[in-house]
Amino acid sequence: MVGSQNSIEPDVCMHIDEQLNKVNIEIVLPNVEKENIKLKINAHRLNVHATSNDRIYLKYMAFCRPVIAEKAQVVYDGELLKIVIPLLR
Numbered sequence: 001m002v003g004s005q006n007s008i009e010p011d012v013c014m015h016i017d018e019q020l021n022k023v024n025i026e027i028v029l030p031n032v033e034k035e036n037i038k039l040k041i042n043a044h045r046l047n048v049h050a051t052s053n054d055r056i057y058l059k060y061m062a063f064c065r066p067v068i069a070e071k072a073q074v075v076y077d078g079e080l081l082k083i084v085i086p087l088l089r
Helices: none
Strands: 006-008 012-016 022-028 037-041 045-051 055-062 073-076 080-086
Touching: 012 055, 022 055, 037 080, 045 080
Parallel strands: 006 055
Antiparallel strands: 012 022, 022 080, 037 045, 045 055, 073 080
8 A cells, every 4th residue: 555655754853973973863763664664875865765554754864064874873773763874074
């Protein structure tokens, strides 16, 4: 029933740490199984596509400074997706 699902933008909190070394991102994805989350991260942007039984979550974000995408750390606890990415110096 993918055709009948509602597409929405998830709640997001993004900030750079005080030392200006990393960008911290938290994305709320309720009722989404880990295997239904697709992330694309490059030096300039983050794309998130996640699906639950009744929703599709889509989020596209640009970074204010380039990041080191291959060093991204990602943790998902069943509702909150946490991403920490080092900034390029």
